[in-house]
Amino acid sequence: MKVTNVVSYVGIQQRMFYVKVETDEGITGYGECSPMQVDSVLQIIESVIKPQLIGMDPFDIERIEEKIMRKHYKISGQLLAAAYSGVEIALWDAKAKFLGQPLYNLLGGKYRATIPLYGSSMSRDLSNDQESGKLREGLDRFQFKAVKIKVGPRFGTGLPVDLNEDAEKVRRVREEIGPDCKLMVDGNSSYTYIQAVQLFDKIKQYDIHHYEEPCPYYDVDTYVRLCSTLPVPIHVGEQDWNIFTFRDFIAKGACHLYAADPIKCGGILSAKRAATLCRAFNIHYVPHNTTRGVGFAAALHLASSTPECTSYYEYSIEKEGIREQFLTQQFVIKDGFIHVPDGPGLGIDLDEEKMESVLHVVK
Secondary structure: OOEEEEEEEEEOOOOEEEEEEEEOOOOEEEEEOOOOOHHHHHHHHHHHHHHHHOOOOOOOHHHHHHHHHHOOHHHOOHHHHHHHHHHHHHHHHHHHHHHOOEHHHHOOOOOOOEEEEEEEOOOOOOOHHHHHHHHHHHHHHHOOOEEEEEOOOOOOOOOOOOHHHHHHHHHHHHHHHOOOOEEEEEOOOOOOHHHHHHHHHHHHHHOEEEEEOOOOOOOHHHHHHHHHHOOOOEEEOOOOOOHHHHHHHHHOOOOOEEOOOOOOOOOHHHHHHHHHHHHHOOOEEOOOOOOOOHHHHHHHHHHHOOOOOOOOEEEEOOOOOOOHHHEOOOOOEEOOEEEOOOOOEOOOOEOHHHHHHHOEEEO
């Protein structure tokens, strides 16, 4: 089996990027790239990745990764990794379809058939009452046993930090969800070290299940200090793409949960390496993904086949449904759990005709 073409489905306004890999066997595979800079990702796929990939056997994944990621080290970074991630996932999908197997069987087998989810609110612009009501609606609909909210202004915004307002938001949400539902908070790199410590001191009474990315995501030393200071699990890794960054965070004790995202970190093989490091240092691996589409399916297969994925997995409760509209069959959530798709490849089918009518197609 040889790759004959790479097709990109781009939505700049929708902030989404799907990839299709075509082969000479008539087998196609789908992947998803991180949607943060879709115009730049498209340029990288067209000028860097596609010329290297045409004619390659999808089963030669290590050779393909070397040709694209290691031999283009002069432009290595998050954008190259995000672009390659979608292509790499599509290659795995094609391989599993060729073999007539669900993807998890190529990744170690079905260690778990269902994944526990937490309801993740992605908003920062709602009042505390609106946020609480939104979470309550998600709990009532999906029966989640855990939820996550955003705190802080988000990294790079330049806004002042109001720790008292952040603490009040946490208090109000805890009041709404009750004592039995687990509560997680995500800073998206909002705080300095001391601000992160001060905020936790204000919210520790609300039984925080994990404290996600409170400080700038790249600052390993600060996270080592946080892990040695705060009595709460620290969750990082969704931005990372380099195995040496994986190593430094995990081996230096800079986190308790690591979250390399398969649509950002260089794909499934790279994410599996992060999980192996987690096993070596006895911490949890929780693949990050909030897309509810192709990338979500890939992360489910990753979690299904990886023993280290022992915590709750993120599920966005936003209602926009941009990616879900292209699935011919929706994911089913029951009692806060999702069943891993069992069909060949990623186990999902996409409406290509609808994708072509909504998105910009580059063949």
